[in-house]
Amino acid sequence: MKTRILLADDEQTFRLTFTKVLHEEGFDVDDFDNGLDAIDAIKKNAYDIAILDIQMPGADGIKVLKEIVKVSPNTRVIMITAYGTVEMAVEAIKFGASEYVMKPVIFDDVLLKIKQQARYRRLQEENIQLKSDLGSIFSIDQIIGDSPAMARVFETIYKVANTKSNILITGESGTGKEMVAHAIHSLSEGFPGRFVAVNCSAIPEGLIESELFGHKKGSFTSAVEDKKGLFEAAQEGTLFLDEIGYMPLSCQVKLLRAVEERRITPVGSTESIPIELRIVAATNKILLNEISTGHFREDLYYRLNVVGVHLPPLRERREDIPKLVEHFVAKYNSQMGKNCASVSERAMNVLMNYEWKGNIRELQNVIERAIIFAEDETVNVSDIGLVSVSSDSIDSQERGLQDALRCFEKEYILRVLKKHKGDKALAAGDLGIGVSTLYRKISELEMNSDIERLGAS
Ligand SMILES: Nc1ncnc2c1ncn2[C@@H]1O[C@H](COP(=O)(O)OP(=O)(O)OP(=O)(O)O)[C@@H](O)[C@H]1O
Ligand SMILES: [Mg+2]
Structure with missing residues (x-):
C-alpha cells in the first residue's frame, strides 16, 4: 500500500513542485491551497501523513491540525513554518503535530522526515493488526455456543483459570480444543508467561525429549550448541501438549517425572532446572482405552487430568x-x-x-x-x-459426497477461469480467494489438464 499524503500550502510554486517530487518518490499526494478544502478532504479520506503550512487562507495550519487530531488521530502531521511563525510551530507540537520544518523547505530534509513518519505509520498499523488478531483469536468470547454442554465448558474454564492445576481437554477432532487451551491461558493471571504449543504427534520420537527439555552441546551428534527446551520457553506460562495420546511411552516416563518433581533435566546435562508452569494437554483419543491397551501410562493420565474439560461433538449440540x-x-x-x-x-x-x-x-x-x-x-x-446424510451408510455416502463436492468445486473454478480467458489473477479475484489458494486448488483438484484444454479451445 502506498503512503497517502495530504499537502496544504497556499504558495503555488512550492506546492506544485513538491507534489511532483513526492509522486516521484512513490507517494500518493492530494494537494490543497487552503485550509478549508484540506479539512474537507481529511473527513473523506484516510491520510497517513499531512504536511501543513501554518499561514493559509480559509483555515490556518493549526486549525487543520486540530481537526486532524479529532477525526483522524493516527495521521502523522508535519508543520511547515516560515520566519515569524516558529513559535506557533512549537505550539503545534503540543497540539499533536509530530514534526515541523522551516521555510525555505529543503526537499531532502523533509523527504527524510516523511519517510520516518511513513515507517512509523506502517509499524503502527502492523501493531494494531497484530493486537486485534491476538485479541480475536485468543479471547474466550470468540468461543461460540450456548448449549448446556458449552455452558458447562465455560464454567469449568473460568473456574480452572484461577487455579494452578493441570488440565486435560478431550474431544473429537475440530471441536475447539486448542481454542479452549488458549482461552484458559489468556484468563490465567497466575501464569503471565507465554503460551507454548507442542504437537506431540508431529515430532519424531527421537527428538521429543530434547524438544521438551532442551539439550547440552555435544549430547548427541546434531547438538552443536546448548538448546533451551519448550518447558523453559513456557516458564510462568502455559505448555500446551497437543495430541498427547501420541506421545511415545519412553517420553511419557520423563514427562511424568517432570510433572511430579517440577524440575526438568536437559538431555546431556547433570543439573536439573526448576519449572513453574501449567500444563494443558489435549487429545482426541480416548485415553482410558489407550491405558487399557498399554499405550498410555495411567499415572501420567491422572497427573494431567486433574481437571478435565470435555468438548462434545457438534452433532450432540x-x-x-x-x-x-x-x-x-x-x-x-x-x-x-x-x-x-x-x-x-x-x-x-x-x-x-x-x-x-x-x-x-x-x-x-x-x-x-x-x-x-x-x-x-x-x-x-x-x-x-x-x-x-442419514446415519446408516454414512461412509459410502460420505465418499459420494466428497466426490460430488470436488466435482462441483472443479466445475465452478473452471467456469470462472473460462470467463476470464484463463487469467488466474482475475479468476482468483472473482472467486474471492488469493492467487496462491487458486493454484493450490488447481493442483489439489488435479485440474491442470482441464486448464490446458481451456487454453487450446
Ligand atoms: N466454539 C467455537 N466457536 C467458534 N469457533 C470454533 C469453536 N470451536 C472451534 N472453532 C474453530 O474451529 C477450528 C478448529 O478448532 P480447534 O483447532 O481448536 O479444534 P481442535 O479440537 O484442536 O481440533 P484437532 O483435534 O483437529 O486439532 C478453529 O478454526 C476454531 O477457531
Ligand atoms: Mg487441535
Whole structure:
C-alpha cells in the first residue's frame, strides 16, 4: 500500500513542485491551497501523513491540525513554518503535530522526515493488526455456543483459570480444543508467561525429549550448541501438549517425572532446572482405552487430568449450529469483502441436520466455501454443496459426497477461469480467494489438464 499524503500550502510554486517530487518518490499526494478544502478532504479520506503550512487562507495550519487530531488521530502531521511563525510551530507540537520544518523547505530534509513518519505509520498499523488478531483469536468470547454442554465448558474454564492445576481437554477432532487451551491461558493471571504449543504427534520420537527439555552441546551428534527446551520457553506460562495420546511411552516416563518433581533435566546435562508452569494437554483419543491397551501410562493420565474439560461433538449440540453459522458467515463475508450476510431457511436446515464428523472445523470450511460461491446476499443450498446424510451408510455416502463436492468445486473454478480467458489473477479475484489458494486448488483438484484444454479451445 502506498503512503497517502495530504499537502496544504497556499504558495503555488512550492506546492506544485513538491507534489511532483513526492509522486516521484512513490507517494500518493492530494494537494490543497487552503485550509478549508484540506479539512474537507481529511473527513473523506484516510491520510497517513499531512504536511501543513501554518499561514493559509480559509483555515490556518493549526486549525487543520486540530481537526486532524479529532477525526483522524493516527495521521502523522508535519508543520511547515516560515520566519515569524516558529513559535506557533512549537505550539503545534503540543497540539499533536509530530514534526515541523522551516521555510525555505529543503526537499531532502523533509523527504527524510516523511519517510520516518511513513515507517512509523506502517509499524503502527502492523501493531494494531497484530493486537486485534491476538485479541480475536485468543479471547474466550470468540468461543461460540450456548448449549448446556458449552455452558458447562465455560464454567469449568473460568473456574480452572484461577487455579494452578493441570488440565486435560478431550474431544473429537475440530471441536475447539486448542481454542479452549488458549482461552484458559489468556484468563490465567497466575501464569503471565507465554503460551507454548507442542504437537506431540508431529515430532519424531527421537527428538521429543530434547524438544521438551532442551539439550547440552555435544549430547548427541546434531547438538552443536546448548538448546533451551519448550518447558523453559513456557516458564510462568502455559505448555500446551497437543495430541498427547501420541506421545511415545519412553517420553511419557520423563514427562511424568517432570510433572511430579517440577524440575526438568536437559538431555546431556547433570543439573536439573526448576519449572513453574501449567500444563494443558489435549487429545482426541480416548485415553482410558489407550491405558487399557498399554499405550498410555495411567499415572501420567491422572497427573494431567486433574481437571478435565470435555468438548462434545457438534452433532450432540446442534442448537449451537445457527450461532456458529452466523459467526462464520459474518467472518468470511467481511474477509472476502462480499455482500452475503444471511442463510436461506433450506440451507440452514441442511446445516442443522448434517453429520459434522469434522465438527466445527468442518462447519467453518463449509461456510468459507459457501461464501466463495454465493452469488447474492443469501447463502443457498446450492452454495453449501451438502446433502443431508442419514446415519446408516454414512461412509459410502460420505465418499459420494466428497466426490460430488470436488466435482462441483472443479466445475465452478473452471467456469470462472473460462470467463476470464484463463487469467488466474482475475479468476482468483472473482472467486474471492488469493492467487496462491487458486493454484493450490488447481493442483489439489488435479485440474491442470482441464486448464490446458481451456487454453487450446
Ligand atoms: N466454539 C467455537 N466457536 C467458534 N469457533 C470454533 C469453536 N470451536 C472451534 N472453532 C474453530 O474451529 C477450528 C478448529 O478448532 P480447534 O483447532 O481448536 O479444534 P481442535 O479440537 O484442536 O481440533 P484437532 O483435534 O483437529 O486439532 C478453529 O478454526 C476454531 O477457531
Ligand atoms: Mg487441535
